[in-house]
Amino acid sequence: MDLSFTAEERAFRDEMRDFFHTAIPERIRRKLREGLHHSNDDQIETQRILNARGIAVPNWPVAWGGQDWSPVQIYMWQDEMQQACVPFPLAFNCSMVGPVIAEFATEEHKQRFLPRAANLDDWWCQGFSEPGAGSDLASLRTTAVRDGDEWVINGQKTWTTLGQYADWIFVLARTDMAAKKQEGISFLLVDMKTPGITVRPIQTIDGGHEVNEVWFDEVRVPAGNLVGQENKGWDYAKFLLGNERTGIARIGISKSRIKRIRELAAFERVGEGRLIDEPKFREKLASVEIDLKALEMTQMRVVAQERTLPRGKPNPMSSVLKIKGSELQQATTELMMDVIGPYVAPFFTEEELEGRNEPPIGPDDAATAAPMYFNWRKISIYGGSNEIQRNILAKAVLGF
């Protein structure tokens, strides 16, 4: 056992850190640091810089722009990017549909979609969840019926993150109504400009617009837009969800939040002193950091197992990362609220914040602390809620 990183690994980490700090514009990184949303243009600009350097999709097969990196390198790439407040390559493209296309789709699909997905020339969104199919995704009711050389899709998807910017959506739809629920589902690629698609915004409690309803009314897509085989969509979906085994802890993001909390707490006055010097506050902060340290070590252990596991096969330990990682991200938002204190109250839209001429009210980041606290409640709900993750662990690890 050697628990330290090799010299090569450390050099790699430094190289990533330098690159993220120098190549990605400060104007974009600042937004993430201060808890603001980056724009879709920022997302595209960043991803293209990464892609030009060949590091937007290191997890893909080398033939399609991936890197022959070890799991440790992938982890370092991600961790450094998050700590540098760089917008992560669009998950729908890079962690979700890309790997599925690379693994299961035809050569023609790969050529057509993968380079554009890596460069964010096409913006993808995920059409899985439906009003009646959340945790129980396999109960989805959107249908795709074959009509000549087309599929005709009808139904409603919901919670479609950033669907308002999307060029394409990957959809799970029922293609065999008689089969058992997991067995009659297919994976389809749909151009968002196809007639019959309607996107309606859903406003979240923080006031933001990141999710949408997507309605399909007699939407006709070419038969060739089916990925892999008909009625095998559930397997591809499981592959897709199982692929992100270690990234979900988002430890780098929690670290960057904590760094910011420390910065702001050093400015916040409490009586004669500073908040950062208050023993109670420091202890609270330290205890979150200890949990984060433990999670980082746990993550390294899971990363080390990666080498021995087949690709796309879920590792139940990733549920530990999801549960603890989401709780810690949420804990950082509560710490930030503690720093900002009563100044969490004023509400401003992001447009008001960005275009304002009036001075901010209260300390830096005051306007984003509460919205982030509210918004990040989603992290323990989506991507398999923490209850579902516990079910997985109870069954797969504890053997109940």
Place this chain on the structure above:
Amino acid sequence: MDFDLSDDQRMIKDSVERLIADRYGFESRRALMRNPEGWSREMWAQMAELGLLGVAFDEAHGGFGGGPVETMLIAEAFGRGLVVEPYFATVVLGAGLIRRAGSADQQAAYLPQVASGELLLAFAHHERHARNDLAHVAATATEQDGVWTITGEKSLVLHGDTADKVIVSARVAGETTDHNGIGLFVVDAVGLNRRGYATQDGQRAAEIAFDATPAEAVLSLDGFPAIAATVDAAIAFVCAEAVGGMAEMHSSTVDYMKTRKQFGRAIGEFQVLQHRAVDMFVNLEQSRSMALYATMMAEEPDAAERARAISSAKVAIGRNGRAVGQEAIQLHGGIAMTMEYKVGHYFKRMTMIEKLFGDTEHHLAKVAQAGGAL
């Protein structure tokens, strides 16, 4: 101890609950908030009509002669409705200060106008670096030829944007954080330099700058005791309000769990979720008890005893409100993350209450320093 309401109290409870049920549904509330001021003058007039604005005032001041219990009943109902009218700013804070610090003449001049709904008040007290220190007052007041003028900046003034008159704390003597030497003044809001904005929970607030602004009345030149007592009563109010909000979140969650189906059954059939809904219930009941305790102690003349009780209640409400709010969202799943759904709005109100007049950490430290809660 008698937990039963008197006939008069029951009447108030019924009338405020009816108002909320009839006029303060989720959609109606949205319509009220679409008014340019963020709340409804028509609703305000109705509250005056029902006697809610003067409930705690003497009959001579157009009031009902009620006390903390009557006020608590209103607060809890307002919590259920997420009321956005400036009751807290005008009646609990503004009129509370006038009642505690004002002379008989001043009370007779202002309180009937509050009870009738003609006069809106706000309390301009908090300053940028005060954090949780209630005695932090850097704004100054000086007297010349019998006229007091005020200079300084006040922040997070609840409903300060629409108030007709503002009660301002300003230093007449001593250092910034001294308890002595804080004056309380009434300032006419016409012509004030104020910047109004919405708050996260759909209320309103303002930043207000005073620059040699003349006061129309002096309530007190030693106002800290009245401020502390009024803020304690205000905390008791928001504790009761939070109970109303928690009760709504809990019942919505239980109802939703009985109807939402996943995996072929109502999610409420999963025992692990039942237990969490039960924990919410336990937290709600504990909160209700502490809100009653705060009500009981709200007018306690011994300031130290009162403060200790009120801080204890604030800690309990802050923690339970956070737990109940977070669980309500989690047990609903995605739906509760949306503006269209009411639970998120209660969650936001709970969050803001936790930060109002000292957060949980602050009040916990106060109780600990005071030698504990018992």
